[in-house]
Amino acid sequence: MKQLRMDMRSSLYDRTSEATHVHKFGPDSYNESDDTYTHTCLTCKYTETFEKMLSPETSSTKWIRSTNQFSV
Numbered sequence: 001m002k003q004l005r006m007d008m009r010s011s012l013y014d015r016t017s018e019a020t021h022v023h024k025f026g027p028d029s030y031n032e033s034d035d036t037y038t039h040t041c042l043t044c045k046y047t048e049t050f051e052k053m054l055s056p057e058t059s060s061t062k063w064i065r066s067t068n069q070f071s072v
Contacts, residue, residue: 020044 023041025048030037038049 025039028037
């Protein structure tokens with residue numbers, strides 16, 4: 001019953017303490033066709049696809065996430 005309540009009122013429960021691990025990503029791979037980068041968690045095969053952008057004020061690279069997914 002408690003699980004059903006949590007599912008129905010998920011905004012009332014803090015689920016951040018249930019994280020199974022912190023992702024440790026492997027190297028970035030560049031996809032030239034859409035100008036994005038992808039890296040995969042070495043533990044659970046979770047993938048993130050993102051764009052790298054050069055910051056004009058600091059001349060450093062920062063990245064913006066675009067999609068996240070789990071590979072099965």
